[in-house]
Amino acid sequence: MKAIERILNTLTGACFLCENPACTQACSKYMDPARVIRALRFENVSGAREILTENIDCTTCDDKTCMRACVRSKFDQAVAIDKIMTGVGNLPYYESKSIDLSTSLCGVTCENPFFLSSSVVCSNYDMVAKAFDMGWAGAAFKTVGMFVPDEVSPRFSQIEKEGEKFVGFKNIEQISDYTLEENLEFFRRLKKDYPLKIIIASIMGRDEEEWTKLATLVEEAGADIIECNFSCPHMSGTGLGSDIGTNPELVSKFTKATKKGTSLPVLAKMTPNITNMEITARAAIEAGADGLAAINTIKSIMNVDIDTFSTAPEVGGYSSVGGYSGKAIKPIALRFIHDMKVDKVLANIPISGMGGITTWKDAMEFIAMGCSTVQITTSVMEYGYRIIDDLIDGLTRYLSERGFNKVDDILGKALSKIVSAENLERDSICYPKFNRSSCVGCGRCIVSCYDGGHQALIAGEDRKPIMNPNKCVGCHLCTTVCPVDAISFGVRVKKK
Template identity: 60%
Template sequence: MQAKALNEFSAKNESDGCLLCYTASCTTSCPHGLDPAKVIRSLRFENIRGAEELVGESVVCQDCAEKSCTKACIKSKVDRPVRIPELMQYVRSCRKEKGLLKAARVDLGIKFCGVPCENPFFLSSSVVASNYEMVARAFQLGWAGAAFKTIGTFVPQEVSPRFATIRKEGTSFIGFKNIEQISDHTLEENLTYLHRLKQEFPHKVLIASILGQNEDEWTFLARRVTEAGVDIIECNFSCPHMTGEGLGSDVGQNPELVALYTEATRKGTHLPILAKMTPNIGNMEIPAMAAMKNGATGIAAINTIKSIMNIHLDDFSSEPQVDGKSCVGGYSGKTVKPIALRFIHDLKKHPDLKDVPISGMGGIETWRDAAEFLTLGCTNLQVTTSVMQYGYRLIDDLKDGLSSYLGEKGFSSVREMVGAALPNLVPADRLNRHSISYPKFERKQCLGCGRCYLSCLDGGHQALVMDEAAGKPILAPQKCVGCQLCMVVCPVGAISSGKRVEV
């Protein structure tokens, strides 16, 4: 019996369920030399065009009797294997139905703080960029630059363990907490790493993140990393869990200290300086302006958010649990993206900061996430948490997806889309409050699960009634206010935004 074809909804569920193995047995076992693991990875990271081009015109999956990929899938050890042949056929059908031709690729080169970058994607200052071998491997795979893990004059004593996550349904994690401090290598070791990286990768961009304990240290560290040959210096004013007083986010919340330490850093270098901002504050514009007035070239935003991940109700401990205790730490991952975008929007909307170069970070996982940061005015992007989850290989779909999107939209460069969304974000009192956009229901696509009905009944305006015969909801327009909660909760996208009506 022929397997049921996958639609967009089921294909997403299948790709989301893939374990994204390091050495994928589905690929190594394929008798036709295809790379289903890469196809699924591209689907997972929303690079549908890249997935389509990998599948190409091949029809071998449809006629393959061996199904070696499915038999080799290690997810079968958990529940059932991923429906790999069906996923491959789904991708091919997308290509055929849409009549897609090979997408024009747009060069991703862009200047940031006057420094040419081959693409906007950098590793952010963290464990993912903490020694020579790691950064060198990332450069070889296509990352344009890296902000090396923060360097100080001291080596901190770290704890074990130091990470915790928050999960939702089938997702391994959507939020991530760390209580890790700055580099655990000595200053001289780190300077050696930086120098070697610039010698061996002269066309890659190296940012040295530094953290001093007083003015003299900020000047000293700036001078030493400049001598090592880096391209940009980033001042870490924002680590949320440093153990010393007056370090990290304690600085970023104090505009006077930001001004003082930015000025001290400027005394030690001629290079561009980024001030890395803390989100643990109401108005980021205030310390950002203090940095810019005292020698900074640009802003990096955002660092992690102060957080407590959870409480275990059996013993009332929290994670990460260090010998039974925990502490406030830094929260990152996909779920902080809306917060990061808000802060970047605020910076770019401020008249004194609108032309300031911004390196954006916070929840970038796919090329779409990255594009959103660009449309709010960023000209550089930094990534950590998704690399920790998926590895440096993420760069393939970040670059390919963004490049394809630019080509499809008719852009000739990344720079053309920078800031494109800012005019559409306005103060709340300027929104249209004299019309309603009613939801539009696709009856054939509706499964009859009743999620929209429940949400409207208990969290909306009781504007849906259930057609008991059909088992599907019907809109009561006289009660509907157009909030579109129903559209938000629909699991299969059967509800869309309808025509706007004046009221």
């Protein structure tokens, strides 16, 4: 099954994930191939299989109207929808049961774990109302302050890799560009129209008085939780954002000021631009914070133009240090969250996790690391609020298929699997296992093993690898580079 899923990932990767997809509109059997493809792209394989099951079986279709209508064909060639549907039809089908996805954050009940994080994706009434209508449990509204920043243009750029348009993302955008009164009115309207949805008011003051006043105002406007933005890495003024988050004394002072102005739960949003996040997190909790949010974006400089030597996003020939986000920062986020959850002072403190979440699997990793809710921005910016469909469906199906009944059943389950380096097994070797029927003989494992490993592989007459166990140290570089997943973990034996 893994080989089929790998092939499907490759095929669906070509899809533009169009709005009002032409392939679906053109289907003569009234099938929705675009929805199947979207489920696959967001790792909801079981969901894709059910969508195909619930509709007319298009695997026998021979008119290919969907492929003729494919927008991608205007660029190079149509997405191989016929092959995708055939592949999905060969996957196992599991009927999922109803699962309780509700969770809580600092005592506030949430219908599911999925929140929009404080950013441009939730910056006015219409945007957040649309997201709520689509199924998001809540939104950490874009940070509000007593001032309106002057923004630059452009303010976004991305990292590309080997044909992938969007691997990492950088922004140099600041807090809300609406006035405080406009933002407060957004809160009032949203709470009136969506009383069961959760509004997290992200605030940023310039002194203690502003932190206290902002906390009072957002509570009066209908916020359910307050998030202190101690972590924005690119504010144009000093003493703001991550300038606070790296300083335990400032974190403590402004947390106390915020708590002074409200009875609502308060989250301290932590900066990753620090070595030990638990130090400032402890300062926040000891000052009265009820929970934590982590991580914000990472300070970055990216995409130096080798002709002009300017960096992106270029603003009149110049740029600045900005915040890096996207899938690439997920391992960093998980590490910081782990460090806080195993800290004796912070172990039982609620955390709303974020950083590189694209799919339900990503979200589940954060939940397994101890986050009761997760927040998402960059994936929404790339794909839209519609990702909530597969976030909810994918997590529901996973819990159902594994015999769990609710989200809390997996909360923190990964923490015990992470130990200090000296406690790892070091007197045995796990050798790689080669599936020769799946191997295509590309030689990627061989060249990587020789040039970056221990020269333990050579090519046989069929171009496929032959391993020398006397040289293999079980590093599994070969497994990581194999493009067709023909190498896996094999037998573990004691070292000689």
